[in-house]
Amino acid sequence: MQAEALIETLDEGDILLADKGYDSNAIRAVAAEKKAWANIPPRSNRKDSFAFSPWVYRQRNLVERFFNRIKQFRGIATRYDKDPRNYLAAVKLVSLRSWCLP
Secondary structure (H helix, E strand, C coil): CHHHHHHCCCCCCCEEECCHHHCCHHHHHHHHHCCCEEECCCCCCCCCCCCCCHHHHHHHHHHHHHHHHHCCCHHHHHCCCCCHHHHHHHHHHHHHHHHHCC
16 A cells, blocks of 8 residues: 555654545554654544644645646656656746746
């Protein structure tokens, strides 16, 4: 599972932002073991309640919308540049363009 590999990189004090699909006791336990805060909205059938901040969760949506916006550029979505430095430069240019010209 890819989630386990990403959760293992958490440090103390980090915030784990995930959607309802990742609301499980196992993921919350690993985050608590790492002393990270799991800000995951609870599923509708969950009996226990956990600390959840809707404001922090909305910030996650900003990041997702950003990635969807830069993927509209074909060179970014298909990654024509195989050199990581060139690809990063292209991402920066597209980010700057989308920031200056909404």
